[in-house]
Amino acid sequence: MTRSFQYLRPDFPREACEMKAKHGGKAVFWAGGTDLMLQWRRGAVDIDYCIDLSGLDELRQIRSGEDATVIGALATIASLQAHESLGSDFPVLLDMAERFATPQIRNVATVGGNLCHGVPSADCAPPLISLDAEVRILSPEGERTLSLESFFVGPKQTALADDEMLAEISVRRLPPRSVCTFERMARSYVDIALASAACRLTIDEESRISEARIVMGAVAPVPLRSTGAEELLVGIPLVDITEGLLAEVGARAASDTRPISDVRTTAAYRKHLSGVLVKRAVAEAVRRLGE
Amino acid sequence: MSEQQDYRIIGKAIPLKDAVDKVTGRLKFSGDIRVPDMVHGKILHSPHPHARITGIDIRRAESLPGVLGIVTHQDAPAWEWENCWHNYGGRILDDRVRFVGDEVAAVAAESVEIAEAALELIDVEYEILEPTFDPIESLAPDAPQVRAEGNARPPTEVIWGDLDSGVEMADVIVDASMAFDSQAYAPIGRNACTAQWEGDRVTVWTCTQTPSEMRDAIARGLGVPISNVRVISQPCGSSFGLWWIGSLQLITVLLARKVGRAVKIGLSQEECFATVKRRHLERSTGRLGVKRDGSVTFIDLEHVHDNGAYGLKPDVGFLTVDLWGAGPHGRFIDRGVSTNLVTAGCMRGVGDVTMGAFVERLLDMAAVEIDMDPLEFRLKNHIRAGDPLRAMEGETLDQMDLASLPDGWPELGKLDGEALSDCLIRGAEAFGWNEKWTGWGKPSAIDGPKRRAVGVATGVHSCGTEDEYPVSALVRVHADGSATLHVSIGRQGQGSETTQAQIAAEALGIPIDRLIVQAGDTDAAPPSHGAIASNTSYRTGFATWDAALDAKRQILETAALQMGSHAPDDLDMRDGVVFSPSDPAVSLTLEEIMSTYRPDSMTPPMILGRTSTPMPPSMMYARYFAAHFVEVEVDIDTGEIRLLDYVATQDSGTVLNAKVLENQVIGGAILGAGFALTEHLAFEPDTGRILNPGFLDYKVMRAPDFPLDPGVLFGDSHDPVGAFGAKSGGEAPTTAPIPAISQAVYNAIGVWLDIPMTPERVLEALGKI
Numbered sequence A: 001m002t003r004s005f006q007y008l009r010p011d012f013p014r015e016a017c018e019m020k021a022k023h024g025g026k027a028v029f030w031a032g033g034t035d036l037m038l039q040w041r042r043g044a045v046d047i048d049y050c051i052d053l054s055g056l057d058e059l060r061q062i063r064s065g066e067d068a069t070v071i072g073a074l075a076t077i078a079s080l081q082a083h084e085s086l087g088s089d090f091p092v093l094l095d096m097a098e099r100f101a102t103p104q105i106r107n108v109a110t111v112g113g114n115l116c117h118g119v120p121s122a123d124c125a126p127p128l129i130s131l132d133a134e135v136r137i138l139s140p141e142g143e144r145t146l147s148l149e150s151f152f153v154g155p156k157q158t159a160l161a162d163d164e165m166l167a168e169i170s171v172r173r174l175p176p177r178s179v180c181t182f183e184r185m186a187r188s189y190v191d192i193a194l195a196s197a198a199c200r201l202t203i204d205e206e207s208r209i210s211e212a213r214i215v216m217g218a219v220a221p222v223p224l225r226s227t228g229a230e231e232l233l234v235g236i237p238l239v240d241i242t243e244g245l246l247a248e249v250g251a252r253a254a255s256d257t258r259p260i261s262d263v264r265t266t267a268a269y270r271k272h273l274s275g276v277l278v279k280r281a282v283a284e285a286v287r288r289l290g291e
Numbered sequence B: 001m002s003e004q005q006d007y008r009i010i011g012k013a014i015p016l017k018d019a020v021d022k023v024t025g026r027l028k029f030s031g032d033i034r035v036p037d038m039v040h041g042k043i044l045h046s047p048h049p050h051a052r053i054t055g056i057d058i059r060r061a062e063s064l065p066g067v068l069g070i071v072t073h074q075d076a077p078a079w080e081w082e083n084c085w086h087n088y089g090g091r092i093l094d095d096r097v098r099f100v101g102d103e104v105a106a107v108a109a110e111s112v113e114i115a116e117a118a119l120e121l122i123d124v125e126y127e128i129l130e131p132t133f134d135p136i137e138s139l140a141p142d143a144p145q146v147r148a149e150g151n152a153r154p155p156t157e158v159i160w161g162d163l164d165s166g167v168e169m170a171d172v173i174v175d176a177s178m179a180f181d182s183q184a185y186a187p188i189g190r191n192a193c194t195a196q197w198e199g200d201r202v203t204v205w206t207c208t209q210t211p212s213e214m215r216d217a218i219a220r221g222l223g224v225p226i227s228n229v230r231v232i233s234q235p236c237g238s239s240f241g242l243w244w245i246g247s248l249q250l251i252t253v254l255l256a257r258k259v260g261r262a263v264k265i266g267l268s269q270e271e272c273f274a275t276v277k278r279r280h281l282e283r284s285t286g287r288l289g290v291k292r293d294g295s296v297t298f299i300d301l302e303h304v305h306d307n308g309a310y311g312l313k314p315d316v317g318f319l320t321v322d323l324w325g326a327g328p329h330g331r332f333i334d335r336g337v338s339t340n341l342v343t344a345g346c347m348r349g350v351g352d353v354t355m356g357a358f359v360e361r362l363l364d365m366a367a368v369e370i371d372m373d374p375l376e377f378r379l380k381n382h383i384r385a386g387d388p389l390r391a392m393e394g395e396t397l398d399q400m401d402l403a404s405l406p407d408g409w410p411e412l413g414k415l416d417g418e419a420l421s422d423c424l425i426r427g428a429e430a431f432g433w434n435e436k437w438t439g440w441g442k443p444s445a446i447d448g449p450k451r452r453a454v455g456v457a458t459g460v461h462s463c464g465t466e467d468e469y470p471v472s473a474l475v476r477v478h479a480d481g482s483a484t485l486h487v488s489i490g491r492q493g494q495g496s497e498t499t500q501a502q503i504a505a506e507a508l509g510i511p512i513d514r515l516i517v518q519a520g521d522t523d524a525a526p527p528s529h530g531a532i533a534s535n536t537s538y539r540t541g542f543a544t545w546d547a548a549l550d551a552k553r554q555i556l557e558t559a560a561l562q563m564g565s566h567a568p569d570d571l572d573m574r575d576g577v578v579f580s581p582s583d584p585a586v587s588l589t590l591e592e593i594m595s596t597y598r599p600d601s602m603t604p605p606m607i608l609g610r611t612s613t614p615m616p617p618s619m620m621y622a623r624y625f626a627a628h629f630v631e632v633e634v635d636i637d638t639g640e641i642r643l644l645d646y647v648a649t650q651d652s653g654t655v656l657n658a659k660v661l662e663n664q665v666i667g668g669a670i671l672g673a674g675f676a677l678t679e680h681l682a683f684e685p686d687t688g689r690i691l692n693p694g695f696l697d698y699k700v701m702r703a704p705d706f707p708l709d710p711g712v713l714f715g716d717s718h719d720p721v722g723a724f725g726a727k728s729g730g731e732a733p734t735t736a737p738i739p740a741i742s743q744a745v746y747n748a749i750g751v752w753l754d755i756p757m758t759p760e761r762v763l764e765a766l767g768k769i
């Protein structure tokens, strides 16, 4: 049942955290509201205090620096697409954004909201984790930094304490000769991913894979990295990557998954699909590195 | 069609009459209605699939400030209301609940929030009964019985020829079975009902395709004369059969009477999906025999459909028998069965979407065996004009002597006309069938895990039905020469107001912008069968045409009086001007005629044209057809099926309005393709509760999921009975997508699948998961 609530609009990030600290569990941060609105309508969250983050302009920015790009938690998915250099620095984020919801939703949905909602299917997570993204977290007392990989704790659970807020996501400039790819499948054009996979590969000067990241979405309680699959790739020269190895990497990644069966699909399908998507993401990265 | 070129309005792609209002947000829907002094209602739904209500205590809820009153089964009449076509039979509120979501009580309160809060304060005691969900298991005599009548409806059977001879004649016999999940109506707009009593008169604002039937049901149920009930049908986002007569309206009317205030109940998306109706769960088994030359020797089919809790349909229709009944021997049996799932009823293309797809599957499997191109196989076997309609053979017409039919009626029991071959041939050409067809089970292209292939299939539907209600219209011509058409068809968004206006304006001989359509007020429109079963263009269109001609006849008689020397037969009217074809000097505008008062004429200020010619029983001779072509790409690693190209053809007789019909055809193809690939309601195994009652997890196809620019072609035909030769439009296009797509999928990957063909089902069939 929908009930009325108190509406609060902080002007500064810290103020937002203070409001949250003051009002406790029944206060929520409202970013784009595209997840919250559905939950609220369904009665899945109780809201006594709604802390509207839309006044925190500084957290809406995307800043590209020498070493890193910093994406404000309130940057919308559409703003990733509109940014002048993000797309050329991290084309995978454009690939992801293009497949994210609809233009209308992308105009309001924020990157921070996507991550803080904490669902394993969140599309921003696999590419950003594969880019070794870090998150800056604010609280009334101060701030801390965490790897995005460790930000996810369980389904709809993140490392954020009750009075903490996600401020920024920062992504280091990639080493040279790096490529990052993203694969995703859903039931129809606008849909939550049934499974997704991101892959980043970096090669050294001898065209040997020096670093690999493989991250899957929607197949475990949290976005899932498969170090086992990554290890199969590290040290292998590009030219030696065979169809057989790709299949092995996919199978290894799939074996790490712990998917559920739900109304969207079965666990068996998700497991199988994650292997296929990982294989494709890796194959595409290898293809692009070979170009 | 030589006659067509003279038409002023028929055949013109006139934009929808309410298109601008719709896209600018001006159009008011049932949820927008507000009447003075109105209060808000909410419905309490059952959490149990099957239970008896042994106690219901409303005192706590009633004492909540702001609550005005509550209705339960104790307030409901013993009378069992019935929806059209056996889509519902039951009390308005009963002391027994039969599915999760069944209505238990309704509260009226000063606000929606108070009404919602009050629902939680109603204390209901249930005696839990054992539920039954599976259609086949529910047929067993020892299954829990959902209804007093028992679960199983008497089987409906169509038999012709002699099966044994058909089996003997066959060179090849194939057999198969097929299961269909349940499709949701998936209404984009929600419905609401507002009821206001003034003394013992009630006015109801709601969306309904069947305003007349709803009016009569309310009158009967609430025990008031028909004259005291006024239904004003509002536009809706989509209906597809969802909004006929419903518990929503009957409960609102009951509640408003009890509390003595106008009451509005608006349904949530979840309520629209999970508590009203859905398509049946269906199971088909059967076999079919062919000779090596491709002729069908027999069809033998057994079908089961679940009616859910309150549906009573004995069959889902046998129109597909008509389409494929040219063979000499056949048998079709359909059994309806009650389950403790939400009521199932007629959804767009009912029966032809499912049973039709199954018969097409048998045809395909036979064609595979004799290695005949599916296009050629269909061209060889489909029904032709003059062929018997098998499902109609032996049918009689109530109260009518078949030996002396009225003049001009088509021969009953035989198909009056079709252009299906034309559709198949021209569709194949537009699609490039001959270039793309590479043989059964052979993909036309392979790219890594991706397999491409093509499919073709046909479908059919009735051009309305005469069984329940006549059709009728009124045309009022006003003093200034403008006119109003009154028809009882509601406003479900399919463009009927526009096409009915075209028929009326053309028949009358006035410009289209001089005529408005009043499509849903039962106080003004004569009672007429609603916009269901593809009635509207064909049957309502006939009534509208007849009423407009009646008005025109009166106008010409009046004009003849005014013109002195000319007999009415000498006169005609075009573009609002009466003239004599033989004497160019003579002309009067309609306005001049209508505004001249003569003591010897009743004319001003109004002429009333009404339907007086009975519409022949179209079930007994008229059908309209679809033939669709599709190219698919199946990813054998992910199981994903994508549609690459689509051509839809349709034999709808004269095309009244190509834009309107094209929308129906594409919309129907998308609805059918959605069911083929993604759409299905998920029922919780232990409770039958719907797990995906909304667009988040009920996946309809979005525009990018369907080929961007599908080809649409219309067959060259002209119906001898329908208004200006038009037949029907909206349902046949939903029937061909499933068989066309599943044939293409077979050609791509060599397996036949149940519906919908989800990625999991593809991979399971390929043994990959």
Ligand SMILES: Cc1cc2nc3c(=O)[nH]c(=O)nc-3n(C[C@H](O)[C@H](O)[C@H](O)COP(=O)(O)OP(=O)(O)OC[C@H]3O[C@@H](n4cnc5c(N)ncnc54)[C@H](O)[C@@H]3O)c2cc1C
Pocket (backbone or CB within 6 Å): A028, A029, A030, A031, A032, A033, A034, A035, A036, A037, A073, A074, A099, A100, A101, A102, A105, A108, A109, A110, A111, A112, A113, A114, A115, A116, A117, A121, A122, A123, A124, A160, A164, A165, A166, A167, A190, A191, A192, A193
């Ligand atoms: C039609 C539709 C399609 C969708 N398609 C996709 C899709 O393709 N892929 C996908 O991943 N998602 C999709 N979503 C889900 C949703 O749009 C995204 O998760 C979106 O990014 C959420 O962002 P938001 O700003 O709207 O979050 P909100 O709804 O405002 O917030 C989500 C949660 O995060 C918390 N929160 C928000 N910002 C912060 C912060 N800075 N610090 C701490 N907590 C915070 C909120 O309190 C809330 O719990 C879709 C949703 C809809 C309605």
